Amino acid sequence: MIAQYKQTGLAWIWLALLVLIADQVSKIAVLQSFQLYDSVKITEFFNLTYVRNYGAAFSFLADSGGWQRWFFTLIAVVAVVLLSYWLAKTPKKQIWLVIGFNLILGGAAGNLYDRVAYGYVVDFLDFTIPLYGRWPAFNIADMGIVIGAACVLIDAFIHQNKQQANENKT
Template sequence: MRNGWYSLRWYALAVLVIVLDQYTKLLAESDLDYGRPVEVFSWFNLTLQYNTGAAFSFLSDAGGWQRYFFSGVALLISVALVIWLYTMPRSDKLLAAALALILGGALGNLWDRLVLGHVVDFISVHYGGYYFPAFNIADAAISVGAALMIFDSLFGGQGRKQSKEELGTG
């Protein structure tokens, strides 16, 4: 059975990610000074940073064209994810959750790019002298969604594959 309007629950998850992402970015911009870390734990800081590039500041110094390029890519991916969620079978719950997390994260960062011209990052994790690039809730949702997709492709798809083979459609 196809998802159809049943997919609204997954769109709601995407909206929740967007709301949490934008709310935490608003808090970060109102309560943090740019570039000045606030230690939460010995390995975890809140540090307001602006990213004009992609993940991990890739192409952040490319001269401005990347804003439109990454916005276009995020928009195309988001449209594809909306369609995929609408048409996928109801049984693909883990994959649907993964896609919803990725969709919410992509749209959260897209909003920043279109409205602000950069993405607001504020979560900084480090150990010793190694600092992981700053990120935000949208980035975390995209990463968790990607991990769930990988997990689903390795382990979750077996039941779907077996069911299709039993039905003679796989």
Template sequence: MSSRPNALIWLLASLVLLGLDQWSKVWAIHALQSVGSVAVIPGWLNWTLAYNPGAAFSFLDNGQSWPRWLFVILAIGISGFLIRWLWRTPRRDWRTALPLAMIIGGALGNAIDRLHGSVVVDFIHVHYHQWNYPIFNVADCGITVGAVLLLLFGLRSRPGT
């Protein structure tokens, strides 16, 4: 076992993202339940309440309960793998730690939704004219931005680290 500090402290960033995600979903349910959708930037961005029983873009939304448990198990398993990765990562390596923490927070945020209500609460709706991007949430942002940063930082050469 190494005596150097590991990056587990970055799990605090996961907790912050998880807290923002859960708070924003509670806000969305209360603020949008009766109105459905509110224009934030007309023609571009709406807050639109949606419930997603499937995965990304409602993948595997087949009305059965097994996808719910599959996604919860995947989120917990992947988060466990990423936490182990953080444990093996030096604390100063923020280019690895931050993206991992974002993915963990996002994965657990959506898993909590599935455990609590069997669906994920989505509310961020980006659109332009007839084009609509699938509605998403703060947890999805954490997963996506974390994965992109992990790829970008991983592709960059880091001499001396």
């Protein structure tokens, strides 16, 4: 059983746990040090600003009356279960896919914990982008999800190129 586990994407589950722990430790630090909407300027383009996100990405559906908390909680639970299943079925050698799934899993678990424990997601990384303006605040879990999705896309391109190369050989 252990030998089989070591051959799957679950061998990298430590990466999901690392994202989850870093996310929760950073959010606890924010909750203990900031009042809602408190902000500390770090650079000209970066602040630490405590905000609550009751919706999804970019506060989608944030002011929808409360039902969205349970809707996004359900989506996160399904994502955690599916990602765990896929990791158990994915060979460890598909490194980009395994890293991507684990980063997404850790991020989904971090934001899931917030929704269950607080009823909202704690966001605090606040950037201003030249020629754009303020980017919506986010957190370490969100970074795990975005970087993980990029890894999954890289894996898809790698496998597409390998498949095309194999088709060209035949």
